[in-house]
Amino acid sequence: MSAHPIQYVITANDFHSGAVVFWGGDAWLLRLRDACVFERAEDAEAMLTQFRPEQVVGAYVIEVVADAGQLQAQHIREAIRARGPSNYFHGKQAEEDHVSL
Amino acid sequence: MYRYNQFDTEYVRQRVAIFREQVARRIAGVLTEDEFKPLRLQNGVYLQLHAYMLRVAIPYGTLNARQMRALAMIAECWDRGYGHFTTRQNIQFNWIRLDDVGDILEALADVEMHAIQTSGNCVRNVTADHFAGAAKDEIEDPRMTAELLRQYSTGHAEFAFLPRKFKIAVTGAAHDRAVTAFHDIGINIVRKEGVVGYRIVIGGGLGRTPIIGTELVEFLPKADLLPYLEAVLHVYNRYGRRDNKYKARIKILVQELGIETLRAEIDAYFTATRDAFAGVPDAMLGAIEAAFQPPEMPPEMDVAEAYDLRHDAALSPALAAWMETNLEEHRDGRHAIVSISLKAPGATPGDASAEQMRVIADLAERYAYDEIRISHEQNVILPHVPKAHIAAVFRALDAAGLASANIGQLSDIIACPGMDYCALATARSIPIAQEIATRFTALKMERDIGALKIKISGCINACGHHHVGHIGILGLDRAGVENYQITLGGDGTEDAALGARTGPGFSAEALIPAIETILDTYLHGRKNRDETFLAFYRRVGMAPFKRALYPPTNRARHESAA
Known part of the structure; x- marks a missing residue:
């Protein structure tokens, strides 16, 4: 377990592409590093009711830690969602700056 | 092979049009996700x-070259250049956009394919022995029965909302390659006093409550199949539990009611409704039987009767090794059954690139009477290859990275998509398969070990069939960290058995050494090379494996981690 404090981020899947997205404060973004970070889980949970349903599917709150300035998902499932599958080098990890939704 | 009639064609086209409209309404915001979800699931979209x-049905695992090329085209146009063949003889495309689904379903309809009933609480794709029509030990081609059931169950209004999904498998051979004992209904084609009929097994299944199916009928006349199965489905629909989805499969109903009570209910309904089916199966079966006649062998094939594969083997050790594992005897002495392994060590089990799909399609067309099968073990079969063409087929496969000589061996691993893709998974399974295959083939242990089935599931739902693996691996989540339980001695064949747990699970890092310990225990303990892993396990039981896996010094550590 990390010594860094646990923080919170909102994630979902884009409704057209199914791509993993993170709430960036005023838009849904593709990179965990661009996510809006909440210090308290309840603030993130409260935000969930604000989203327009046609934008994304299944928004929920995940735990992250900031390690040396890098946001990292606590759970392996969320780490795989943020990075892409581990059997191939594709998904987000292979599409650094030219992803379209 | 079976070709769509006008009804099939219209039905599938209509479904595409209806779903296109549903997708458009979802995109326009008219349907919410909660409203849309059951609609997309009925069309195979997860x-x-x-x-x-998108999960596409491959009925009883049978394809022709044109269909395989369409799958390749879909992989290239709308996915990332590959598809994943599953343990239910289906194919899944992992990177689909919702906006494209209508076009993809249209492309499938063009080649008589669809994604209907590949999800939801309905009768799913009926699976069959992947050597159907070619196997030497076959009484009758099981695909005729499977096709009859496909036609009967597709869009059947009474059974569109069963308590839970319903899986049927059919085998026509003595050796069960279709895992029939672990289906909601397993159908074995049998011969009794010269008459061909069905032995029906009910209530088998894997998942969180693994159960070996129970014999429901010892011998069912062929003409009674549809009324009898309708009675089974009707009784299940009526009494199956809907209060708890983990107790909703028919296997639970069999356990709760008891086989005798259930049989009495089914028989009562069957007796009351049987007459309504009079003549129907015969008429339907006649048309279907015509579609499953063995391919016409060209006259020049007559000279190939004496073709001796040993000449080819002598010319190439690689070909000889491949023939040893990947060829099976065909019922016609001039042919062989070729298994194309989708399990190159280090690759993702069941994945084929678009290019590989096209190579397989070309080979099927050129050498194998345009017939292709997908196995539940996630490999591809060319069921009828003239022996004189085996060497040419091998060379073409080799050039496409498809000539792994490992069928039925250590690296021929079944693995579900696991947490790399699946929303239900609790741990990864593909990287475990990759690591096992890479490590033990590098150690050159595979040939020495011989017949071995390793099956890996990334959650308790058991899509990777871990309960019936000789070595089964189940990935679980322990406080956010992957942990793997091992079972030994499972068997999905006619000698059906559920694997038994070795004991506490292993971390991802400790798993490969644990597998090595299991393999060493076998290699050091077996009587001789003829004693397979499974035979050894059946002889010695769990004790020596337990001793090796959990030595006293480590036991405390394992138990505290459990």
Whole structure:
């Protein structure tokens, strides 16, 4: 377990592409590093009711830690969602700056 | 092979049009996700971890070259250049956009394929022995029965909302390659006093409550199949539990009611409704039987009767090794059954690139009477290859990275998509398969070990069939960290057995050494090379494996981690 404090981020899947997205404060973004970070889980949970349903599917709150300035998902499932599958080098990890939704 | 009649064609086209409209309404915001979800699931569209996933039915695992090329085209146009063949003889595309689904379904309809009933609480794709029509030990081609059931169950109004999904498998051979004992209904084609009929097994299944199916009928006349199965489905629909989805499969009903009570209910309904089916199966079966006649062998094939594969083997050790594992005897002495392994060590089990699909399609067309099968073990079969063409087929496969000589061996691993893709998974399974295959083939242990089935599931739902693996691996989540339980001695064949747990699970890092310990225990303990892993396990039981896996010094550590 990390010594860094646990923080919170909102994630979902884009409704057209199914791509993993993170709430960036005023838009849904593709990179965990661009996510809006909440210090308290309840603030993130409260935000969930604000989203327009046609934008994304299944928004929920995940735990992250900031390690040396890098946001990292606590759970392996969320780490795989943020990075892409581990059997191939594709998904987000292979599409650094030219992803379209 | 079976070709769509006008009814099939219209039905599938209509479904595409209806679903296109549903997608458009969803995109326009008229349907909410909660409203749309059951509609998309009825058309095989899931939302997985990274994208939408489309599951396409391959009825009883049978394809022709044109269909395989269409799958390749879909992989290239709308996915990322590959498809994933599953343990239910289906194919899944992992990177689909919702907006494209209508076009993809249209492309499938063009080649008589669809994604209907590949999800939801209905009768799913009926699976069959992947050597159907070619196997030497076959009484009758099981695909005729499977096709009859496909036609009967597709869009059957009474059974569109069963308590839970319903899986049927059919085998026509003595050796069960279709895992029939672990289906909601397993159908074995049998011969009794010269008459061909069915032995019906009910209530088998894997998942969180693994159960070996129970014999429901010892011998069912062929003409009674549809009324009898309708009675089974009707009784299940009526009494199956809907209060708890983990107790909703028919296997639970069999356990709760008891086989005798259930049989009495089914028989009562069957007796009351049987007459309504009079003549129907005969008429339907006649048309279907015509579609499953063995391919016409060209006259020049007559000279190939004496073709001796040993000449080819002598010319190439690689070909000889491949023939040893990947060829099976065909019922016609001039032919062989070729298994194309989708399990190159280090690759993702069941994945084929678009290019590989096209190579397989070309080979099927050129050498194998345009017939292709997908096995539940996630490999591809060319069921009828003239022996004189085996060497040419091998060379073409080799050039496409498809000539792994490992069928039925250590690296021929079944693995579900696991947490790399699946929204239900609790741990990864593909990287475990990759690591096992890479490590033990590098150690050159595979040939020495011989027949071995390793099956890996990334959650308790058991899509990777871990309960029936000789070595089964189940990935679980322990406080956010992957942990793997091992079972030994499972068997999905006619000698059906559920694997038994070795004991506490292993971390991802400790798992490969644990597998090595299991293999060493076998290699050091077996009587001789003829004693397979499974035979050894049956002889010695769990004790020596337990002793090796959990030595006293480590036991405390394992138990505290459990």
